[in-house]
Amino acid sequence: MPKLLTDDQVRQFREEGWLAPLDVMSAEEARACRERVEGLEANAFMKIKGHLAAPWIVDLARRPEILDAVEDLIGPDILLFGASIFAKGARDSRYVSWHQDSAYFGLTPHEEVTAWVAFTESTTENGCLQVVPRTHLGPDRRHVETYAPDNMLARGQELRDIDESEAVSLQLAPGQFSLHHERTAHGSKANRTADRRIGLAFFYIPTHVTSTIGRRTATLVRGTDRYGHWDPDPLPAVDLDPVAFAALQGAWGQYKDGVAKQAAEETAA
Numbered sequence: 001m002p003k004l005l006t007d008d009q010v011r012q013f014r015e016e017g018w019l020a021p022l023d024v025m026s027a028e029e030a031r032a033c034r035e036r037v038e039g040l041e042a043n044a045f046m047k048i049k050g051h052l053a054a055p056w057i058v059d060l061a062r063r064p065e066i067l068d069a070v071e072d073l074i075g076p077d078i079l080l081f082g083a084s085i086f087a088k089g090a091r092d093s094r095y096v097s098w099h100q101d102s103a104y105f106g107l108t109p110h111e112e113v114t115a116w117v118a119f120t121e122s123t124t125e126n127g128c129l130q131v132v133p134r135t136h137l138g139p140d141r142r143h144v145e146t147y148a149p150d151n152m153l154a155r156g157q158e159l160r161d162i163d164e165s166e167a168v169s170l171q172l173a174p175g176q177f178s179l180h181h182e183r184t185a186h187g188s189k190a191n192r193t194a195d196r197r198i199g200l201a202f203f204y205i206p207t208h209v210t211s212t213i214g215r216r217t218a219t220l221v222r223g224t225d226r227y228g229h230w231d232p233d234p235l236p237a238v239d240l241d242p243v244a245f246a247a248l249q250g251a252w253g254q255y256k257d258g259v260a261k262q263a264a265e266e267t268a269a
């Protein structure tokens, strides 16, 4: 029996590759998270291993409201493989192009699930996350790396064969979250409103998943790791802990500079 999700919700995720909205915290708590992100962002670029920027981010990743749902999808032994802040400014033209996370995460098998937590409202007007249902059932697709300046992705990677008429907008209130599979094509548009749109994406994997680009680190957030495929993350004791922060920057550099080839390239090679 599922821990938190209904059988219908589990079925929807398996068939459609996404699920929303779910609740993790109150609007007041989300507001406090927003303030903490805004306090950190001048000094920290929180991508890929953003949880290494501050202990409260790791605490949030361990919240049962998120982990119970994730457990219903990937089982009880769960590693937090990474986290990224996606923060758009007011009237911000930046966007996230259509992409599959599986293309660059360097994981096998493809069982990663992302929980995207809203710290502000996330609406069609301010550029909420959009997904294309059922794309997780297909193969890894080839991305064009544009490095476009307005694109919030590291390499401006984009899928050009997406039928946008099929896209679903995952609108969330502050304190809610959505779930999507790493192969689900997703993206987001510009923010056309006068306030910011801020979300934090957590990347969860079952402990049997391995890295295809050599040994890396992750944090066990629930259950037991019987496999030992991952070394432990150097978790922060305080905000911007120097050792943890150096690891965050190293992981970002590795991701951005292309150590991980596209999964589609690997298959073709």
Ligand SMILES: O=C(O)CCC(=O)C(=O)O
Residues within 6 Å of the ligand: 086, 096, 101, 114, 116, 127, 128, 129, 186, 187, 188, 199, 201
């Ligand atoms: O927040 C966004 O606009 C995009 C998020 C995203 O690409 C992700 O969660 O993987």
